[in-house]
Amino acid sequence: MTNAQLKDELVAYSKTIGIDKIGFATADPFLTLKERLKTQQQLGYQSGFEKGDIDERTEPERLLPYAKTIISIALAYPAKLENPPKGVKGKRRGLFCRASWGEDYHTVLNDRLQKLEAFIRERVPGAKMASMVDTGALSDRAVAERAGIGWSGKNCAIITPEFGSYVYLGDMITTIAFEPDTPIDDQCGTCNKCVDACPTGALVQGGQLDSNKCIAFLTQTKEMIPERFRKKIGNRLYGCDTCQVVCPENKGKGEEYQPEFTPDPERVKPELLPLLSISNREFKETYGKMAGSWRGKKPIQRNAIIALGHFREEGAVPKLQTLLVNDPRPVIRGTAAWSLGEIGTSQAVDELETAGEKEEEKEVIEEIEKALRKTKEQVDR
Structure with a gap:
């Protein structure tokens, strides 16, 4: 042959x-x-x-x-x-990007x-x-x-x-020498929609990405997300699809796909509050077969906390308070402080002040202080 x-x-x-x-x-x-x-x-x-x-x-x-x-x-x-x-008030939902469906x-x-x-x-x-x-x-x-x-x-x-x-x-x-196929000519032309639509300006120019600004990258990190990017993340739990959704070449596409990638709506668009207290075992059983689980539950929980702040979900205050006071992970405590500051109710402020008296981690203390300043400025206005 x-x-x-x-x-x-x-x-x-x-x-x-x-x-x-x-x-x-x-x-x-x-x-x-x-x-x-x-x-x-x-x-x-x-x-x-x-x-x-x-x-x-x-x-x-x-x-x-x-x-x-x-x-x-x-x-x-x-x-x-x-x-x-x-998602509705009291039952807000987050979203996994399309590349993590199925x-x-x-x-x-x-x-x-x-x-x-x-x-x-x-x-x-x-x-x-x-x-x-x-x-x-x-x-x-x-x-x-x-x-x-x-x-x-x-x-x-x-x-x-x-x-x-x-x-x-x-x-x-x-090691087999097959006849190579012919590359396809670039079809983007003068279109710049993806670059213009990128929420954080991560697409520096067409074809060049600053990964450190990319929401898809940020949602996979395990550290505190820089404050300037938090509101841009919105309710994204893993990844970002903006640059694909706005692409004219994707119009009408995405209807033919391999059956293994058929999404479970409840998994790819889950309620946020249950994620805050999900156990490692529950997380693995529910999300373990999805690509978006590869970094474990911590980034997903942190992103869920950001999403609750994005929605200013008042019903989340008790759970956020529990995380702020009891969670052993500084990143989770610090993000909970930010989210409570975004929600900004009197109860949220009380919880921040109480936690601030006991907190010893510098990074978390700074987040609590910033959140309290934000709520005070809102009241003064």
Whole structure:
């Protein structure tokens, strides 16, 4: 069997196992990407979640000796929630981004890649392969762009003609030399809607992201979120979809997707108050199979507290007071103080003053003092 025949068989097989798009790229070094990553590093725009150094991320042969081809796969995910539950006063709700709907995409894409590997191994026993999804050193987006899956949009996502940017990406490096596919020309043109709509200005310009300002990144951190970003987060519990929602290329997209990604409305748009007291076991049982659970419950709880402050949910004051006084985690106590300050009722002020007399952590004391100043200014006005 020739490599061309194997490629045809592989493409046909991919469609039978739930791969929406597959493309083939050379394993040559990503020289343009290397320079861009150096610039990102110099500007301090990296998130810290990146794996590997710049050479590993741009030179496939460092990951698999004698690499010849990188196979890129894309699986579509949904953009619309059927019959979404509505949040009301007393039962406010948060939101997980679309990339966390349904089963964790790492699990699903790894399953597909393992099947592709087995298919290749049966036909070419001596072939070497190395697969990765998101957490590997390679840039999934750079590979997908080279492999003709889509073009790299100004929103820093791969945009496919068929599914818009609502796709997950995975890669497989192999020692087999397949004929590469043709990249797709950039279609963004003069459109700048994603850059203009970014809530925090994280899209510095088309195709350049300051990760430290990105809500998708901020919601995954475990530290105190800088105050200037808290109101921008709104009721987001994990991730942000703004730059995708405003993209004209995504209009009418997101209706075709793999069944594993079908969302449970109650999980992706949960009530906020129960999250404040959820146990580790309950969190794992309810959210453990979602991509948005990978950092554990602490970031989700912190974001839920911010969301309650965003809504100025007066009914949350008793639970926020309990967290402010009793929770062992300074980040949770400090965020609860901020939220009580946003709510600003007389009861919230009383709880802040009481907690301030007992608190010993400097960061939390500062949050309590700022919250009390804010409420005093509101009263004076």
